[in-house]
Amino acid sequence: MLQVSNIRANKEVYIAAFKKRNFEAETILNDVLSLDESRRSTQSQLDETLAESNQLSKEIGMLFKTGETQKAGILKEKTARLKESSKLLSEELNTITAKLDALLYTIPNVPHQSVPAGVNEEDNEEVFKEGEIPVLAEGSLPHWELAKKYDIIDFELGNKVTGAGFPVYKGKGARLQRALITYFLNKAAEAGYTEYQLPLLVNEASGIATGQLPDKEGQMYHVTEDDLYLIPTAEVPMTNLFRDRMLTESDFPITCTGYTPCFRREAGSYGAHVRGLNRLHQFDKVELVRIEKPENSFEALDGMVDHIKGILRDLKLPYRILRLCGGDLGFTSALTFDFEVFSTAQDRWLEISSVSNFETFQANRLKLRYKDKDGNKHLVHTLNGSALALPRVLAGILENYQTPEGIMIPEVLVPLTGFDRID
RNA sequence: GGAGAAAUGGCAGAGUGGUCGAAUGCGGCAGUCUUGAAAACUGUUGAGGGUCACACCUCCGGGGGUUCGAAUCCCUCUUUCUCCGCCA
Structure with a gap:
């Protein structure tokens, strides 16, 4: 399986090399890169949501310790919303990752420079x-x-x-x-x-x-x-x-x-x-x-x-x-x-x-x-x-x-x- | 196949709901000391994602669940160990 980072860095070289395999790679490589793009942006949205939720959990813990249960209750309601959105985001992330992997699994290795072009x-x-x-x-x-x-x-x-x-x-x-x-x-x-x-x-x-x-x-x-x-x-x-x-x-x-x-x-x-x-x-x-x-x-x-x-x-x-x-x-x-x-x-x-x-x-x-x-x-x-x-x-x-x-x-x-x- | 116990960082081994990504020891790395080495002492030391760099997120066998919060509770799978059965 190719590394996405390498695809990003060498796209044109790879497309040319894949021609020796008679593998038209341009579309699929572009798809990989755009999926990777959305993977990363979804991942960071999810991370932010989780970070907020982690922070709140810590605060709730502190409030319980000091006996301020009412305040804790208010924060709890907040976390419910965060939980909902993190669930959606992680589902989305899973979907994107699965699509990305499925694509990557269909891409063969890049032929070495010494490999001659040919069909069979x-x-x-x-x-x-x-x-x-x-x-x-x-x-x-x-x-x-x-x-x-x-x-x-x-x-x-x-x-x-x-x-x-x-x-x-x-x-x-x-x-x-x-x-x-x-x-x-x-x-x-x-x-x-x-x-x-x-x-x-x-x-x-x-x-x-x-x-x-x-x-x-x-x-x-x-x-x-x-x-x-x-x-x-x-x-x-x-x-x-x-x-x-x-x-x-x-x-x-x-x-x-x-x-x-x-x-x-x-x-x-x-x-x-x-x-x-x-x-x-x-x-x-x-x-x-x-x-x-x-x-x-x-x-x-x-x-x-x-x-x-x-x-x-x-x-x-x-x-x-x-x-x-x-x-x-x-x-x-x-x-x-x-x-x-x-x-x-x-x-x-x-x-x-x-x-x-x-x-x-x-x-x-x-x-x-x-x-x-x-x-x-x-x-x-x-x-x-x-x-x-x-x-x-x-x-x-x-x-x-x-x-x-x-x-x-x-x-x-x-x-x-x-x-x-x-x- | 049946019954029970267990699975935590390179290894050993604590931790049984909130400052735990995780005590401590060993190992590794760097330094001090030494002519050099050893010993001793000091510091440092898991992985993945993300970022110019930070921040931040995820990972305590795998998957799912409960909870505001899980290494810790529940379910399930896998593996290992002990006992029994079977067997090359």
């Missing part, structure tokens, strides 16, 4: 590419065929037990999956990230703070009985660990990692592009979260990008990095880099990580600030990134490492899987 994924900017695309033997298969051939992932069983999008990993498939999780967590630990095991259900306040609610409500599974949401990403519980905190200089840097399953309704998704592991309702992911001082956040973002590069090099997977254009940029993000692995048998790029700097957008909702040496308070910057999302990495490995003799296991994983080939 076609306009994302490729900034890096590495790794060799293997030449596969005749008759190579997409991963869902391989999964069936080697009996390592069973989509049908998942359909029976739950429904589409909930695959069952089996035998070496399950072990490979577990090895990947361990491997990713080990890499994060080596890089200094603190590991967490997190709740998989979160409350509404958490969903709002990281920006999943109220706008993207339909993306999360909602447990209505208890009013809890299944996490769509570990970002939600991990970032919310720091909700309502006042940090100090010595708390930085804050770097966290954790493995969780992720649950996404993906309403409306179907077709060839969602086949197999390409798009699931439940999938595994290792996530990185960082909380940084504003002046360090972009350096931290680069650090995360490098971390993920290192993993993909280790796995010897061909990948590229995209700087998302305004049209493809997530609602809460100021700058996002997507990592894509080339899926040889499908002949397409699969997104396996998304690394973002949210600047103060989440911190404002989180009420997450820090106090600098001089005692001044600032919102922090929050960042997160997948390192990595499992299913598509698995798809990439299965497809790129297939040989007529079976699927070879990337070298770095062998100590963790205990086998070097699926056949």
Whole structure:
């Protein structure tokens, strides 16, 4: 959520920046500013009324003490009127505040200056590419065929037990999956990230703070009985660990990692592009979260990008990095880099990580600030990134490492899987 | 799930209708002393809104109510603790 004070100071700059998102902001920003105007004037009217009423109450107290009950009675009548008007004013204030918040909730983050304009994924900017695309033997298969051939992932069983999008990993498939999780967590630990095991259900306040609610409500599974949401990403519980905190200089840097399953309704998704592991309702992911001082956040973002590069090099997977254009940029993000692995048998790029700097957008909702040496308070910057999302990495490995003799296991994983080939 | 107790500032802990935004202790910060540090002493020290700055307003787990006036009384929700039940 943007800060009104920043909107006031940077309106024109924001309007221009929002154009990169194809978001026509002028009207809404003007509405925000005028609502804020009336919020403040109503607030100060209310304050004055309350001040008067407080003063009278004090006087009444004194009069009772000195036994002048008649005088007190007269003042009491006065307060009745004040009470009435303060009630009206506070109702008005609530209405205005609710309207203002509702508007603010619909405004996405301001794209970073480096974000290219664009309408969709076609306009994302490729900034890096590495790794060799293997030449596969005749008759190579997409991963869902391989999964069936080697009996390592069973989509049908998942359909029976739950429904589409909930695959069952089996035998070496399950072990490979577990090895990947361990491997990713080990890499994060080596890089200094603190590991967490997190709740998989979160409350509404958490969903709002990281920006999943109220706008993207339909993306999360909602447990209505208890009013809890299944996490769509570990970002939600991990970032919310720091909700309502006042940090100090010595708390930085804050770097966290954790493995969780992720649950996404993906309403409306179907077709060839969602086949197999390409798009699931439940999938595994290792996530990185960082909380940084504003002046360090972009350096931290680069650090995360490098971390993920290192993993993909280790796995010897061909990948590229995209700087998302305004049209493809997530609602809460100021700058996002997507990592894509080339899926040889499908002949397409699969997104396996998304690394973002949210600047103060989440911190404002989180009420997450820090106090600098001089005692001044600032919102922090929050960042997160997948390192990595499992299913598509698995798809990439299965497809790129297939040989007529079976699927070879990337070298770095062998100590963790205990086998070097699926056949 | 049942019964009881509790929730106050960074922490501990007073406060049970009016000079309480809140005693006191610890911690933090600044100073005195000291070659330096510790100790001791002195001062200072919650958050949000508002203002050029003050004033002023709000916040004692959340929400609602009683009252001229609520940390304090009432209702409700949440959380924690103790006991019982159930259970991986």
